[in-house]
Amino acid sequence: MVDLKRQYQNIKTEVDTAIQEVIESTAFIRGGKVREFEDNLAKYAGVKHAIGCGNGTDALQIACMALGLQEGDEVIVPSFTFIASAEIIALLKLTPIFVDVDYDTMNISVEAVKKAITSKTKAIIPVHLFGQCADMTGLTKVAKDHNIFLIEDACQALGATYMLNGEQKSAVGMSDIACTSFFPSKNLGCYGDGGALFTNDDELAANIRQIANHGSRVKYHHDIVGVNSRLDTIQAAILDVKLPHLDDYCKARQKVAAKYNEAFANVKGLDITGTVENSTHVYHQYTLKVTNGKRDALKAHLAEQNIPSMVYYPIPMHQQKAYENERYVSVEGDVSAQLSECVISLPIHTEMTAEENEFIIEKVVEFFD
Ligand SMILES: *Cc1c(COP(=O)(O)O)cnc(C)c1O
Numbered sequence: 001m002v003d004l005k006r007q008y009q010n011i012k013t014e015v016d017t018a019i020q021e022v023i024e025s026t027a028f029i030r031g032g033k034v035r036e037f038e039d040n041l042a043k044y045a046g047v048k049h050a051i052g053c054g055n056g057t058d059a060l061q062i063a064c065m066a067l068g069l070q071e072g073d074e075v076i077v078p079s080f081t082f083i084a085s086a087e088i089i090a091l092l093k094l095t096p097i098f099v100d101v102d103y104d105t106m107n108i109s110v111e112a113v114k115k116a117i118t119s120k121t122k123a124i125i126p127v128h129l130f131g132q133c134a135d136m137t138g139l140t141k142v143a144k145d146h147n148i149f150l151i152e153d154a155c156q157a158l159g160a161t162y163m164l165n166g167e168q169k170s171a172v173g174m175s176d177i178a179c180t181s182f183f184p185s186k187n188l189g190c191y192g193d194g195g196a197l198f199t200n201d202d203e204l205a206a207n208i209r210q211i212a213n214h215g216s217r218v219k220y221h222h223d224i225v226g227v228n229s230r231l232d233t234i235q236a237a238i239l240d241v242k243l244p245h246l247d248d249y250c251k252a253r254q255k256v257a258a259k260y261n262e263a264f265a266n267v268k269g270l271d272i273t274g275t276v277e278n279s280t281h282v283y284h285q286y287t288l289k290v291t292n293g294k295r296d297a298l299k300a301h302l303a304e305q306n307i308p309s310m311v312y313y314p315i316p317m318h319q320q321k322a323y324e325n326e327r328y329v330s331v332e333g334d335v336s337a338q339l340s341e342c343v344i345s346l347p348i349h350t351e352m353t354a355e356e357n358e359f360i361i362e363k364v365v366e367f368f369d
Contacts, residue, residue, distance in 0.1 A: 001308050002185045006351035007249075011241060018237040031233030037240040038196070044243060045158075045170040047178070047198040049205035052231025053212050056155040056181025059195040060125070061088040062229060063151045063177040066197075066207040069094050073122035078108040079316040079328060080336040081127045085153050086317045095120070098318040100330035104274030106130065106287070106339060109331055110138035116329040117142070123149040128157035128171050130312075130345075131187065131253075131284035132276050136162055136174045150175035155195075156284035158188050159250040163278040171282075172198040177208070182231075182239055187253070187284050188246050190235040249350040253283040256348050256357050260286055263361040269294070269368045285312055286348040294367075295342050301367045307360055310345045 008015065022033060034052055042050035053059050069075065071093040077085050079098040089096040099112035108126045124143060126134035143150045154160075157171035158180045172178035180186075182194030197208050210217050215226025231239075242249075264270050269292035275281065290298055295311075302309050316336035318328035330336070346360055 001310060001345070001347050002349040003351050004184055004189070007349070010351070011245065014241045015238055018241050019234055022234045022237045028233050029230060031236070033233050033240065034231055034236040037231075037236040037243070040240060040243055041196060042198070044246070045172045045198055047170065047173045048200045048202070049198065049208075051197045051205060051208050051212065052236060053195045053197060054229035054231070055193040056153075056179060056183065056186075056195040057084040057088060058212075058227065058229040059179035059181070059197045060085060060151065060153060061091065062208055062211050062227065063179055063197055064088060064092055064094065064123070065211050065227075066204055067123065067149050067151070067176060069122050069149075072120065074118060074120040076113055076116050076121060076124040077317070078127055078129070078336070079318045080106060080313065080339050081129065081153070081317065082155070082313065083317070083320070084155070085125050085127055086323060089125075090323070094122075096317075096323065096326050097121070098316075098323070098326055098328045100328075100335050101129075101339070102274075103335045103338070105132060105276050106273065106343075107132065107134040107276060108139070109335075110135050110142060111331045112329050113139065113142055115331065116327075117146055117148070121146065121148050123151055125151045125153050127153040127155075128160060130273070130287055131157050131160055131282040132273070133157060133160055133162040133171050133174075133279035135276060136164055136169075137278060140164065140174060149177075152178035154178050155181035155183075155186065157282060158186070159246050159282040161280050173200075176201070177204060182235065187249060187282055188239065188242060190238050190242075192232065192235055194231050194235045194239065196231070250282040252350040252352070253348055254281070256352050257281070257283045257286050259354075259357050260346065260348075260361065263365060264288060267365060267368050268292075270364075283348055285345040287312065287343050287345045289339070289342045290344055291342060292368075295344055298364070298367050299344060302360075302363060305363050307363055308347055311340075311343060312345050313343075314340055316340050
């Protein structure tokens with residue numbers, strides 16, 4: 001699905017040197033490189049503060065803690081997503097309210113969000129799914145109207161931009177706190193686990209740093225309950241080498257996706273992903289809907305040609321055993337469940353050649369002929 005080895009080969013000297021420098025400095029935890037990378041990341045994203053942490057899941061959990069969400073508070077989250085966004089809500093004894101998504105874009109449905117709001121609603125966690133921002137124009141308005149927090153799950157969308165009320169914003173710059181992940185296969189991936197939080201609010205930034213550091217601002221003084229969640233210095237050094245390449249990486253993915261879209265737009269039995277108005281798409285995943293019921297057969301057909309494919313996500317949150325008793329709000333039918341039956345993601349990565357791209361297209365198209 002991705003080719004991290006070829007990507008590494010192209011930046012090997014810089015990465016190896018950066019890692020070596022950290023080892024020789026022995027500043028493995030909270031080394032100077034972490035702050036340096038955080039500053040560069042904040043600048044890149046056009047957000048005042050970027051704060052590294054252990055992984056994207058931790059980032060979401062720390063965000064909910066920093067906003068002071070309390071047991072019983074309702075948090076709205078899309079049902080068609082990766083489990084992390086729901087898991088941290090449950091772990092903090094908050095109440096997840098799953099809402100349906102739009103068929104076209106597969107992102108959270110603003111209509112469903114409106115329908116799900118109660119007097120207990122304290123936050124919405126939109127997920128910028130597969131690399132395309134959710135409808136932030138609609139969501140920021142809903143959040144403002146009801147005085148509730150917005151936490152962006154931008155784990156799949158770092159590098160994407162959105163035109164919000166006439167201003168260009170990054171995918172991590174439109175909410176109280178935004179979260180991203182540096183899991184190796186993400187658009188900006190490190191060589192292990194890593195994540196970051198973003199905020200424009202100085203006090204929230206200080207809270208986030210405190211929570212991520214055992215609830216401590218002064219060593220061995222713990223005024224609040226925290227966690228231990230840090231971005232390793234080695235990972236920060238690797239990310240700092242890769243960050244200047246992120247826009248090119250996104251462009252490379254967009255190029256592959258444009259070829260796919262062109263080839264699949266008129267294939268009977270396939271729906272390509274709809275575009276979100278005002279958003280760019282950085283294609284963390286390239287996802288199609290197979291509308292003739294033959295998704296699994298297509299997957300098998302591709303596997304025969306040694307073409308990998310994945311189903312993101314085979315079971316929506318409201319149908320997962322651990323969450324099946326939670327509230328689920330949809331507007332028309334159950335789009336999340338429908339998507340789980342028909343989506344398929346094709347290989348897409350920064351080093352994919354035109355020949356590989358063509359080969360995959362040929363094998364997909366031939367299946368529908
Ligand atoms: C990857 C991902 C996460 C979690 O990130 P980790 O770094 O693996 O913890 C959360 N939400 C979404 C949408 C993701 O894709």
